[in-house]
Amino acid sequence: MRTLRLYQTACPVYTLGPFARYGIWVQGCQKRCPGCASPLAQPLDGGYEADLVTLCERILCEPLIEGITISGGEPFLQSEALYVLVDELRKRRDIGVIVYTGCSFEEIAKDPLTGLCDAIIDGNYIQELDDGRALRGSSNQRLACLTERYRHTIGFGSFRRTTELLSTKEGKLSLVGIPGKGDVQAAEGLRRFWIERD
Ligand code: SF4
Numbered sequence: 001m002r003t004l005r006l007y008q009t010a011c012p013v014y015t016l017g018p019f020a021r022y023g024i025w026v027q028g029c030q031k032r033c034p035g036c037a038s039p040l041a042q043p044l045d046g047g048y049e050a051d052l053v054t055l056c057e058r059i060l061c062e063p064l065i066e067g068i069t070i071s072g073g074e075p076f077l078q079s080e081a082l083y084v085l086v087d088e089l090r091k092r093r094d095i096g097v098i099v100y101t102g103c104s105f106e107e108i109a110k111d112p113l114t115g116l117c118d119a120i121i122d123g124n125y126i127q128e129l130d131d132g133r134a135l136r137g138s139s140n141q142r143l144a145c146l147t148e149r150y151r152h153t154i155g156f157g158s159f160r161r162t163t164e165l166l167s168t169k170e171g172k173l174s175l176v177g178i179p180g181k182g183d184v185q186a187a188e189g190l191r192r193f194w195i196e197r198d
Pocket of ligand 1: 035036
């Protein structure tokens with residue numbers, strides 16, 4: 001398993017967990033949730049193939065990050081490749097791992113990738129249940145702290161819901177974090193303004 005299909009990566013990210021993080025958005029999700037904040041990450045054949053060794057070295061070159069957050073797209077559609085990446089990172093540095101998945105925790109409990117995570121936020125996005133809380137899109141989503149690492153620093157009430165407009169490692173402008181209602185359209189307008197301006 002040498003590659004991972006990615007939508008985008010960005011660093012540092014401050015809106016998807018505590019401390020500075022390396023954000024990894026995998027490509028491909030079949031849930032098709034109405035109101036999904038990352039519709040371009042849904043097609044299974046979109047994005048690009050990233051070499052795992054190169055990605056691993058890029059992450060390890062970031063001195064200030066405390067950990068990584070993996071989102072998407074659906075991370076557990078590529079859990080074998082992510083396991084290889086996270087396992088290698090963990091062997092070389094004490095890196096915290098947070099994963100967002102559209103699967104339920106029960107569905108992925110036995111996946112080896114789950115065993116490498118410090119925290120998982122589960123469940124697909126349900127627009128009608130969007131309650132504006134930090135770190136989750138809708139109230140059906142649950143936080144599972146699988147180690148002690150984030151037990152006191154992560155929670156749906158311990159942060160304000162915020163987003164960042166970041167330049168990704170792939171050279172795009174992207175809205176990162178958990179967007180509020182209207183944020184996605186506002187960010188798309190801003191992104192187009194900058195592209196047309198150039
Ligand atoms: S599970 Fe997440 S990435 Fe997949 S369609 Fe739903 S909101 Fe989008």
